[in-house]
Amino acid sequence: MCKSSHCKPCKAFMPKYQRMAEILSDSLLLELTGDHSAETKKLMVSWGVKSTPTFRMYRNGEMVATTTGARESKVLPVLIEALKDGEKGKNIKAEDLEAPTEDDSDDE
Structure with a gap:
């Protein structure tokens, strides 16, 4: 995920992105903060x-998909479709990325 440190949509999307990283543990998900340094800015340019946020998905060194924005209905289907083929044995759905709520806890 390409982001900037002051990007409110990027910050809002982070819980979903972190959940995806947990589910797709065999994939490498990276965050690049473009305003972190001159080098990261140059790379994003x-x-x-x-x-x-901008999302770029790669498989075997080739970019297979890209999308922008933090609207889940747009971003998640692209991410899931691009990454699921590399995750053998995983059947990923958008609802899998929902963050657990207090009602989901096993504290009872």
Whole structure:
């Protein structure tokens, strides 16, 4: 996920992104903060990142998908479709990415 440190949509999307990282533990999910340094800014420019968050999915060194924005209904289907083929034996659905609520806890 390409993001900037002051991007409110990026911050709002982080719980879903972190949940995806847990589910897709065999995949490598990275965060690149474009305003972190001159090098990260240069990398995002070279990738053509014009807005944040931007998601770029790779398989075997080839980019297989890209999407922008933090609207779950747009981003999650692209991420799931691009990554699930690399996750053998995993059947990932958008609802799998829902963060657990207090009602889901086993504290009873």
